[in-house]
Amino acid sequence: MTDGTTRLRLHNTLTRAKEDFVPIAADHVRMYVCGPTVYDYAHIGNARPVIVFDVLYRLLRHLYGAAHVTYVRNITDVDDKINARAARDFPDLPLNEAIRKVTEATNAQFQADVAALGCLEPDAQPRATEYIGEMKAMIDRLVAEGVAYVAEDHVLFSPSAMNARKGPRYGALSRRPLDEMLAGARVDVASYKRDEMDFVLWKPSKPGEPGWPSPAGIAVQGRPGWHIECSAMSMAKLLEPFGGGLRCDDPEKNVFDIHGGGIDLVFPHHENEIAQSCCALGTERMANVWMHNGFLQVEGRKMAKSEGNFVTINELLNTEKFGGRRWPGEVLRLAMLMTHYREPIDFSLRKLEEAEAVLAKWRRRAAGAETGAIEPVLLDALADDLDMASYFRLLSDADLAPGSLKAAAALVGLDLSELETEIDVADFVARRLAFIREKNWAEADRIRDELLAQGVQLKDGKDPATGERVTTWEVKR
Numbered sequence: 001m002t003d004g005t006t007r008l009r010l011h012n013t014l015t016r017a018k019e020d021f022v023p024i025a026a027d028h029v030r031m032y033v034c035g036p037t038v039y040d041y042a043h044i045g046n047a048r049p050v051i052v053f054d055v056l057y058r059l060l061r062h063l064y065g066a067a068h069v070t071y072v073r074n075i076t077d078v079d080d081k082i083n084a085r086a087a088r089d090f091p092d093l094p095l096n097e098a099i100r101k102v103t104e105a106t107n108a109q110f111q112a113d114v115a116a117l118g119c120l121e122p123d124a125q126p127r128a129t130e131y132i133g134e135m136k137a138m139i140d141r142l143v144a145e146g147v148a149y150v151a152e153d154h155v156l157f158s159p160s161a162m163n164a165r166k167g168p169r170y171g172a173l174s175r176r177p178l179d180e181m182l183a184g185a186r187v188d189v190a191s192y193k194r195d196e197m198d199f200v201l202w203k204p205s206k207p208g209e210p211g212w213p214s215p216a217g218i219a220v221q222g223r224p225g226w227h228i229e230c231s232a233m234s235m236a237k238l239l240e241p242f243g244g245g246l247r248c249d250d251p252e253k254n255v256f257d258i259h260g261g262g263i264d265l266v267f268p269h270h271e272n273e274i275a276q277s278c279c280a281l282g283t284e285r286m287a288n289v290w291m292h293n294g295f296l297q298v299e300g301r302k303m304a305k306s307e308g309n310f311v312t313i314n315e316l317l318n319t320e321k322f323g324g325r326r327w328p329g330e331v332l333r334l335a336m337l338m339t340h341y342r343e344p345i346d347f348s349l350r351k352l353e354e355a356e357a358v359l360a361k362w363r364r365r366a367a368g369a370e371t372g373a374i375e376p377v378l379l380d381a382l383a384d385d386l387d388m389a390s391y392f393r394l395l396s397d398a399d400l401a402p403g404s405l406k407a408a409a410a411l412v413g414l415d416l417s418e419l420e421t422e423i424d425v426a427d428f429v430a431r432r433l434a435f436i437r438e439k440n441w442a443e444a445d446r447i448r449d450e451l452l453a454q455g456v457q458l459k460d461g462k463d464p465a466t467g468e469r470v471t472t473w474e475v476k477r
Contacts, residue, residue: 005376006063006376006379006380006383007020007380007383008020008021008059008063008383009021009383009384009385010258010289010291010385011291011342011385012288012289012290012291013173013266013290013291013292014172014173014285014289014290016175018385019289021257021289023064023257024255024256024257024288027064027068028064028068028069028070029060029064029068029069029070029257029258030069030070030072030238030256030257030258031053031056031057031060031069031070031071031072031256031257031258031259031260032072032073032074032230032233032234032237032238032256032258032259032260032287033049033053033071033072033073033122033259033260033261034049034073034074034230034260034261034262034265034269035073035074035075035076035125036075036076036106036107036110037076037079037081037082038075038076038077038082038102038103038106038107038110039079039081039082039084039085039102039103039106040081040085040106041106041109041110041113041312041313041314041315042109042110042113042114042312042313042314043303043310043311043312043313044296044298044303044311044312044313044316044332044347045262045295045296045303046313047113047114047117047313047332047336048262048293048296048336048341048345049260049261049262049293050073050114050117050119051117051118051119051333051336051337051413052260052293052336052337052341052386053071053073053260053291054118054119054120054413055337055382055386055388055412055413056258056260056291056386057069057071057120057122058120058411058412058413059382059383059386059411062374062379062411063383069123070123070124070237070238071122071123071124072122072123072124072125072126072233072234072237072238073122073124073125074125074126074127074128074229074230074233074234075107075125075126075127075128076128076226076229077099077103077107077127077128077129078128078129078210078223078224078229079226082099082102082103083095083099083209083210085102086098086099086101086102089101089102090102094208095208095209095210096208096210099210109314113312113313113314113317114313116313116317116329117313117329117332117333118329118330118333118413118414118415119413120413124237126233126236126237128224128229128233129210131229131232131233131236132212132224134232134233134235134236135202135215135224135228135229135231135232136202136212136214136215137215137232138228138231138232138235138276138277138280139155139201139202139215139216139228140215140216141280142155142157142201142276142279142280143155143215143216145279145280146161146165147161147162147165147275147279148161148201148216149194150216150217150218151192151193151194152191152192153203153204153214153218153219153220153222154190154192154200154202154203154204155200155201155202155203155214155215155216155218156192156193156194156198156199156200156201157198157199157200157201157272157275157276158194158195158198159171159195159197159198159199159275160195160197162275162279165279167278167279167284168274168275168278168283168284168285170271170275171271172274173266173267173270173271173274173290174266174267174271176267199225199227199268199272200225201224201225201227201228201276202214202215202216202218202222202223202224202225202228203222203223203225204218204220204221204222205220205221205222205223209223210223211223226269227268227269227272227273227276228276230269230273231273231276231277231280231286234256234259234273234277234286234287235254235277235281238256239253239254239255239256251281251282251283251284252283254277254281254282254283255283255285255286255287255288256286256287256288257287257288257289258287258288258289258290258291259273259286259287259289259290259291260290260291260292260293261291261292261293262292262293262295263292263293263294263295263342264295265292266292270290273286274286292342293341293342294339294341294342294343294344294345295344295345296344296345296347297344297345297346297347298311298346298347298348299346299347299348299349300346300348303347313332316332317329317332322349322352323349323352323353324427324431325427327352328356330359330414330415331352331355331356331359332352332355333413333414334355334358334359334414335347335351335352335354335355337388337392337412338351338354338355338358338388338389338392339388340386340387340388340389341386341388342385350446353447353450354450356454357450357453357454358392358396359414359416360453360454360455361396361453361454362395362396362405362409362414362416363416364455365398365402365405366402366403366405366406366409366416366417367402368402369401369402369403369405369406370403370406371403371406371407371410371417372401372402372403372404372406372407373403373404373407374404374407374408374411375394375400375401375404375408377394378391378394378395378404378408381394382411382412388412391408391412394408395408395409425451425456425473428447428450428451429458429471429473431447432444432447432448432458432471433469433471435447436469451473456473457473458471458472458473459471459472459473
């Protein structure tokens, strides 16, 4: 448990305010974060919530003790996108067998990618297909409560029926009325819906698709909608008693501490999660604190394959697609953390090079030092809604003891234990010479200055035989 000296404050999307964090159970913090749909390589935008909530997880473990924190991040392994990818990649296999191949390979790649970014493994990573029973139990409860209905072998949730009841209101998280949400949402138009805003809890499976016996008395096999999956998995893993499942005798037991994800999930996904969970479990809220990280752009533009700037974590780590070189996972991590998690981030070559230079400085300062204690002022900065800007300014203070620098970097997943004795200067020099040939003096000077900040001084001259520009370098101590 926390010693009471550090005040943790988190911005709550539900209240639009920064609040003191007080766990429901004094000796156990519970956090759920929406995880990947495993049908393709994760792109760099997918990495942002993984890194952000890994930092929060590390901070919670530091404050409360590792044994007193449970972090759950789900794996969505039943989805239309998965079915389509399986049919495309393995057309000669039965669909269910093809789906297994896609989900197993994609999940293994995701786990390897985020580990390379320095992320700890969550305490639990439930797969949607393992919690179909819990989903069906919730759906049956919602039908019995009158907020869901059966139509043409589908089960749909009715936001208007929810808002006709006493209790929490649909739209409280996104703070928009139903007509505005409808105007800004992509909703499926279907004849069996009573209202356009109604969303699917369960739908019939097509021939050959994954399917399970349906809830609510439906005779044909079916599969869950996306939103009900997270409601059921968070319930199964985080409610008291842990793993106890559906409890209606004591609604206060049906709430957990923190729910996180990207800002794009506020509506409809998280709004729908709240609606399902509160109506099924008889609570006023699903989680006490809702946290969301901001959008990501690449070089000032929305990332999209059509823009030619779509880049995966794996490509950044293992290919020369971005900036003509491979990037260490710790550089990618620091670049993500240099912008406050709630702000939009422009993922750029310049940001990566800046992060690399900062890491090199910190490594030189921490070289040979034993890991020390984290100074209280550092913890206070990080505990103020993950204020990384203040945190990193303090880390860059020359007066900070090397041992404390090392410990503080480790707290946010950055390892300074080994000084990099070899700097890949040749790559920087080659790119600088290319800029000089293009007469792009600003970029050439930027690279020179960044290397100088890392302790590497460039010297320009001419090859006596050819007259061509040559650049040598030396390490300045």
